Amino acid sequence: MSYRDGPFNDLKVPLTWTAAVAVIVAIIAGVALLLADRRETLQTEAYGVGRRMFDVADKPISGALSAPVQWVRQVRDTVSGYFFAVSENRRLKQQIVELRQWRDAAIALEDANSRYRAILGLRTEPPVPMVTGRVVLDSRGPFANTRLADVGSDKGVKVGNPVMSERGLVGRVVGVSRGVSRVLLLTDVASRTPVLVDRTDARAILVGDGGSNPRMAFMRGQDPVREGDRILTSGDGGVFPRGLPVGVAAKGLDGAWRVRLYADLTAIDFVRILEFEDFASFVDEKGLERSVMPPLPAGELAREAAAQAAALPPKPAAPPPAKSADTAKPAPRPAAAQKPADGKASTSAAGSAASSTPAGKPAEAAKPSKPPAAPSAGANKPAAEKAGSGKAAAGKPVQAAAREGTGASRPAADRPAAKPAAKPPGAAPKPSTEAAAP
Amino acid sequence: MSFQGSRPLDPWRWIGVPTLLCLSASVLFAVPLRVFGLQLPEPVFPLAPAFAWAVIRPSVLAPFVLMGTGLFLDLLWGGPVGLWPVSILVGYALVLFCRSMLTGQSRAVLIGWYVFMVLVVMGAGYFATMFDDGVAPSLLATLGQFVPTILLYPFADRLIERFEDADVRFR
Numbered sequence: 310m311s312y313r314d315g316p317f318n319d320l321k322v323p324l325t326w327t328a329a330v331a332v333i334v335a336i337i338a339g340v341a342l343l344l345a346d347r348r349e350t351l352q353t354e355a356y357g358v359g360r361r362m363f364d365v366a367d368k369p370i371s372g373a374l375s376a377p378v379q380w381v382r383q384v385r386d387t388v389s390g391y392f393f394a395v396s397e398n399r400r401l402k403q404q405i406v407e408l409r410q411w412r413d414a415a416i417a418l419e420d421a422n423s424r425y426r427a428i429l430g431l432r433t434e435p436p437v438p439m440v441t442g443r444v445v446l447d448s449r450g451p452f453a454n455t456r457l458a459d460v461g462s463d464k465g466v467k468v469g470n471p472v473m474s475e476r477g478l479v480g481r482v483v484g485v486s487r488g489v490s491r492v493l494l495l496t497d498v499a500s501r502t503p504v505l506v507d508r509t510d511a512r513a514i515l516v517g518d519g520g521s522n523p524r525m526a527f528m529r530g531q532d533p534v535r536e537g538d539r540i541l542t543s544g545d546g547g548v549f550p551r552g553l554p555v556g557v558a559a560k561g562l563d564g565a566w567r568v569r570l571y572a573d574l575t576a577i578d579f580v581r582i583l584e585f586e587d588f589a590s591f592v593d594e595k596g597l598e599r600s601v602m603p604p605l606p607a608g609e610l611a612r613e614a615a616a617q618a619a620a621l622p623p624k625p626a627a628p629p630p631a632k633s634a635d636t637a638k639p640a641p642r643p644a645a646a647q648k649p650a651d652g653k654a655s656t657s658a659a660g661s662a663a664s665s666t667p668a669g670k671p672a673e674a675a676k677p678s679k680p681p682a683a684p685s686a687g688a689n690k691p692a693a694e695k696a697g698s699g700k701a702a703a704g705k706p707v708q709a710a711a712r713e714g715t716g717a718s719r720p721a722a723d724r725p726a727a728k729p730a731a732k733p734p735g736a737a738p739k740p741s742t743e744a745a746a747p
Numbered sequence: 748m749s750f751q752g753s754r755p756l757d758p759w760r761w762i763g764v765p766t767l768l769c770l771s772a773s774v775l776f777a778v779p780l781r782v783f784g785l786q787l788p789e790p791v792f793p794l795a796p797a798f799a800w801a802v803i804r805p806s807v808l809a810p811f812v813l814m815g816t817g818l819f820l821d822l823l824w825g826g827p828v829g830l831w832p833v834s835i836l837v838g839y840a841l842v843l844f845c846r847s848m849l850t851g852q853s854r855a856v857l858i859g860w861y862v863f864m865v866l867v868v869m870g871a872g873y874f875a876t877m878f879d880d881g882v883a884p885s886l887l888a889t890l891g892q893f894v895p896t897i898l899l900y901p902f903a904d905r906l907i908e909r910f911e912d913a914d915v916r917f918r
Contacts, residue, residue, distance in 0.1 A: 324804075324805050324806075324807070325805045328805035328806055328810070329840075329843070331807045331809075331810045331811065332810045332836060332839065332840045332843065333840075334810075335810040335811055335813070335814040335832070335836050336832075336833060336836045336837065336840065338814065338832075339814055339817065339829045339832035339833035340829065340833055341829070342818075342829030342832065343828065343829030343830055343833055343875060343879065344829070345828075345829075346827040346828045346829055346879070348825070348826075348827055348828070357828075359822070359828075360822055360828075363822040363823075364822075367774075367822075367823065370774060371774065371777065371778070374774065374775060374778050375778045375779055375780075378778055378779065378780050445779070446778070446779065446823070447777060447779035447786070448777055448789065448823065448824035448825055448826075449786055449789055450789045450824060450826075450888070450892050451872075451876075451884040451885060451888035451889040451891070451892055452824075452826050452827075452830060452872050452873075452876045452884060453821075453824040453827075453830075455824065455825030455826075456779070457825075483825075484825075491825055493825070498876055498880045498882045499827075499880050516882055517882070518882055518883065518884055518885045518888070519876075519884040519885045519888040520884075520885030520887055520888045521888075576781060577779045577781060578779060
């Protein structure tokens with residue numbers, strides 16, 4: 310049967326209108342894909358199977374295309390090394406002289422630092438293992454700035470790992486497959502990096518905008534940054550370790566403070582991926598979600614046992630009501646917790662400590678059985694332990710621990726008397742030594 | 748084989764081959780190469796055939812091929828999935844809608860329309876990124892992609908010259 314003899318013989322569709330419908334359908338599908346995309350998150354699932362499969366398939370192709378670039382660079386380095394050996398030798402000798410002075414200073418600082426750490430009882434940051442990978446693909450448009458490195462999950466790379474060149478921070482890993490990983494650069498519009506100004510310790514968020522110099526946002530304080538200040542990662546949030554070099558502050562044409570990245574000064578063929586993990590990832594979230602049921606009173610236990618005994622013969626009717634009612638019954642709570650939104654009720658029931666507690670956290674305010682904290686170093690111990698347990702590679706906890714430790718070593722009388730936030734929540738009245746300090 | 752004169756509109760010839768060339772060129776230009784501190788440009792290659800296809804004749808296949816090409820760019824460049832399909836299709840729809848004003852016009856007019864289409868596509872990508880990520884992309888970086896893409900017009904012109912007269916129903 311030929312086509313013209315078929316059932317669609319008389320069916321005539323205007324091509325122009327059909328094409329218009331096809332365009333509209335394709336646009337709707339594209340918008341749906343765009344709305345469903347979550348590439349900027351640090352979640353492994355957000356990267357998607359499709360992206361991972363594409364990266365795995367693209368790696369050998371891009372690797373083969375970028376190989377000649379590597380060879381040409383090696384040949385150029387060899388030739389230039391041969392012809393400029395004398396001048397480079399002179400330059401390196403001068404650099405060695407300068408670096409010797411820095412080495413001596415570094416040894417002295419290291420010694421002083423180790424003593425301070427020992428005195429304060431700080432946990433030192435563990436060494437971060439790293440793997441080196443070759444960049445096989447580099448995208449640099451205004452809407453996406455990523456690289457593809459030829460090391461992946463088989464080398465221990467994980468989503469969120471920081472990526473560096475030999476000079477400074479490049480970005481972070483947002484997608485990992487076997488043998489390949491996608492790196493989101495600091496310049497990408499989805500990149501947000503917590504940084505600090507080395508000179509003033511002022512914090513900021515480095516926001517990429519597709520250009521070569523990302524912008525520093527959310528800066529606080531008066532004159533927090535100057536031209537030429539060194540910018541480091543702050544470690545806030547735990548994604549990056551503290552102190553990774555990022556770049557140099559510079560005033561942009563739009564008047565905003567921007568960062569000239571160290572990573573831009575080097576070749577883009579090799580990257581180092583730090584196998585640093587966010588300390589927040591060590592928290593057992595599932596364990597936190599598990600709720601421990603409160604113990605039942607003796608009478609309730611007897612009724613429970615009776616109900617279970619009664620339920621032993623199979624009954625097609627509804628389950629025993631006593632069990633469900635008892636299980637769903639919440640534990641008796643203090644008056645402050647029963648009315649969390651009512652500020653007056655919380656204040657009257659739990660005292661002044663509860664008044665400084667947010668209404669959304671009633672359980673913290675209602676811990677009457679907790680003994681009052683000791684006024685001396687013991688009061689600071691929980692905070693220091695908390696900071697230390699959070700994988701001390703993150704800078705902020707270490708700093709917090711240092712400050713807490715300093716506060717503990719000071720006499721109580723030196724501390725300001727009116728600091729209600731420093732009190733343990735739900736604690737008893739202040740010890741008289743602190744309250745009566747002159 | 749001569750490239751002059753008209754050819755029958757075989758989908759593989761007027762849609763398939765240009766698509767493959769665009770994809771190959773995109774992968775080639777994504778090589779991490781830096782010469783004297785300057786990186787390779789990153790033009791949006793599929794915009795040239797998108798313009799030419801809309802001028803040559805309406806097609807049911809072309810929008811879906813453009814969508815696939817845009818998805819490929821998103822996956823290759825690591826951008827948000829759906830950004831380039833939407834942006835390219837908006838430009839394609841614009842030219843398709845205004846096709847009656849383009850056919851038979853001189854080359855200068857077509858160049859002007861091509862520049863306008865690239866502007867619309869980049870603008871769509873700009874605003875989509877702004878709404879998606881909450882940050883306005885750098886205008887300088889956008890210009891850095893806009894200019895190399897405009898320079899691709901000769902490829903679109905060649906495609907138009909080759910297939911414009913193939914389907915006389917839409918002349």
